[in-house]
Amino acid sequence: MIPAAFDYVRAGSAEEALAALAEHGDEAKLMAGGHSLIPLMRFRLVTPGVVVDVGNIDGDLRGIRVDGDVVRIGALTRHSELEHSTDLAASCPLLAHVASVVGDPSVRHRGTLGGSLAHADPASDLPAAILALGGSLVARGPGGEREIAASDFFTGFLESALAPDELLTEVRVPVSTGGWNYQKFNRRAQDWAIVAVAVSDGGKGVSLVNMGSTPLRATAVEEAVAGGASAAEAAAHAADGTTPPEDLNGDADYRSHLARVLTERALNAAGLA
Amino acid sequence: MSAGAVRVRLSVNGESHEIEVEPRTLLVHALRDSIGLTGTNVGCDTSSCGACTILVDGRSAKSCTMLAVQAEGSEIVTIEGLAATSDGDGLHPMQEAFHECHGLQCGYCTPGMILASVSLVDEYPDLDDKKVREGLEGNLCRCTGYHNIVRAVLTAAGKEA
Numbered sequence: 001m002i003p004a005a006f007d008y009v010r011a012g013s014a015e016e017a018l019a020a021l022a023e024h025g026d027e028a029k030l031m032a033g034g035h036s037l038i039p040l041m042r043f044r045l046v047t048p049g050v051v052v053d054v055g056n057i058d059g060d061l062r063g064i065r066v067d068g069d070v071v072r073i074g075a076l077t078r079h080s081e082l083e084h085s086t087d088l089a090a091s092c093p094l095l096a097h098v099a100s101v102v103g104d105p106s107v108r109h110r111g112t113l114g115g116s117l118a119h120a121d122p123a124s125d126l127p128a129a130i131l132a133l134g135g136s137l138v139a140r141g142p143g144g145e146r147e148i149a150a151s152d153f154f155t156g157f158l159e160s161a162l163a164p165d166e167l168l169t170e171v172r173v174p175v176s177t178g179g180w181n182y183q184k185f186n187r188r189a190q191d192w193a194i195v196a197v198a199v200s201d202g203g204k205g206v207s208l209v210n211m212g213s214t215p216l217r218a219t220a221v222e223e224a225v226a227g228g229a230s231a232a233e234a235a236a237h238a239a240d241g242t243t244p245p246e247d248l249n250g251d252a253d254y255r256s257h258l259a260r261v262l263t264e265r266a267l268n269a270a271g272l273a
Numbered sequence: 274m275s276a277g278a279v280r281v282r283l284s285v286n287g288e289s290h291e292i293e294v295e296p297r298t299l300l301v302h303a304l305r306d307s308i309g310l311t312g313t314n315v316g317c318d319t320s321s322c323g324a325c326t327i328l329v330d331g332r333s334a335k336s337c338t339m340l341a342v343q344a345e346g347s348e349i350v351t352i353e354g355l356a357a358t359s360d361g362d363g364l365h366p367m368q369e370a371f372h373e374c375h376g377l378q379c380g381y382c383t384p385g386m387i388l389a390s391v392s393l394v395d396e397y398p399d400l401d402d403k404k405v406r407e408g409l410e411g412n413l414c415r416c417t418g419y420h421n422i423v424r425a426v427l428t429a430a431g432k433e434a
């Protein structure tokens with residue numbers, strides 16, 4: 001399986017990447033780690049005319065900086081860098097942990113945080129972490145930079161609020177060291193989650209993986225926790241308003257059941273009785 | 274130069290190679306077909322099996338999930354060049370351990386398994402049986418000789434199984 005032919009542009013900077021996007025318009029597709037894009041291109045589900053490779057851009061687009069009560073992460077930071085960062089483990093342990101359970105080590109060496117978010121797959125782990133943390137994403141385009149709240153970013157199946165001529169440059173999450181947990185349910189360690197639940201700050205932020213067409217915030221659970229509910233009471237609302245996918249791993253009822261069980265476990269582990 | 278081909282300079286096992294490939298050429302095919310290093314196998318072609326695992330700048334990567342053009346500027350090590358990265362003139366300690374512990378049967382998964390294991394031991398200093406099993410989850414052995422593979426990795430890591 002070999003991708004359809006395309007032209008290749010290696011961008012040396014964010015400016016070069018934006019210029020290439022502007023020049024090639026709809027034909028162009030950004031590539032960071034390529035670990036979502038290349039599999040899709042091999043199946044020819046995606047056939048860009050021009051691939052703009054941003055994977056070698058360094059500087060501000062890569063790395064983790066704790067800046068007061070905000071953690072700023074370059075969009076091109078790889079999963080394995082998040083996993084091993086002592087700064088991130090101290091300032092936002094949920095995100096460091098979630099990065100460590102993505103795929104297998106070889107995937108984590110190549111995949112990037114920005115790529116995982118821009119890909120907007122409801123089965124992915126990192127979008128759920130950023131949602132539960134109440135993070136935001138910084139996009140740079142021809143008109144300058146804008147900041148998008150994670151809760152406004154995921155607009156549909158594999159669709160995001162990013163415009164085709166925009167580059168994600170940074171991901172921002174609050175410093176968050178309150179009770180947290182991530183429950184990823186799958187059958188083998190490297191697999192995607194059948195369902196997963198992320199909890200931050202003792203239950204203030206709760207999000208769901210693979211429970212709909214986008215990564216989801218479990219707002220009903222968050223509201224119940226804010227209203228003083230117990231973990232069991234709040235978790236009973238985990239599947240409220242969701243439309244879980246059906247596949248070989250399970251039907252919608254099974255996924256709803258998993259969401260409730262995993263949410264209760266995650267809330268308990270995050271310190272809510 | 275054929276239509277659409279580009280020149281790519283790859284550093285593989287310490288040697289620089291200049292090849293002509295189309296941008297869509299996967300790294301594993303460039304290694305096997307353009308450079309002639311056929312020790313890197315293709316198992317699944319869908320990023321699942323790890324037979325194509327190589328080292329890119331010292332860390333494991335699935336070469337069926339990289340374009341050859343992406344690898345320009347990186348240092349690549351394949352199974353053919355692994356022994357030379359260790360001291361002494363014999364096998365690499367991980368190859369030695371696979372040999373000693375009988376960590377292979379047909380050998381198809383072995384190049385990828387060994388390179389993934391070298392990277393794993395380097396990346397995670399506190400390995401134990403469970404962590405090796407999880408760390409090698411992206412490498413499948415269709416002969417299912419996992420028990421001896423795990424023993425080999427722990428032996429090479431100095432955590433006698």
Ligand SMILES: Cc1cc2nc3c(=O)[nH]c(=O)nc-3n(C[C@H](O)[C@H](O)[C@H](O)COP(=O)(O)OP(=O)(O)OC[C@H]3O[C@@H](n4cnc5c(N)ncnc54)[C@H](O)[C@@H]3O)c2cc1C
Nearest residue numbers: 030032033034035036037103111112115116118124125168
């Ligand atoms: C075998 C395997 C197992 C995996 N298992 C998991 C798993 O368990 N959990 C999980 O969450 N993920 C998993 N993944 C996906 C992996 O995490 C990907 O790395 C990630 O989803 C995409 O990151 P990337 O940098 O590789 O993006 P790419 O593939 O390069 O790009 C993905 C998309 O994002 C866009 N994009 C990339 N960077 C930017 C940017 N800076 N600005 C704007 N758009 C951008 C691209 O145009 C493309 O549309 C797995 C992948 C593989 C191959």
Ligand code: FES
Nearest residue numbers: 316317318323337
């Ligand atoms: S051939 Fe690359 S992972 Fe199977």
Ligand code: FES
Nearest residue numbers: 378380414415416
């Ligand atoms: S030894 Fe045969 S596939 Fe692993």
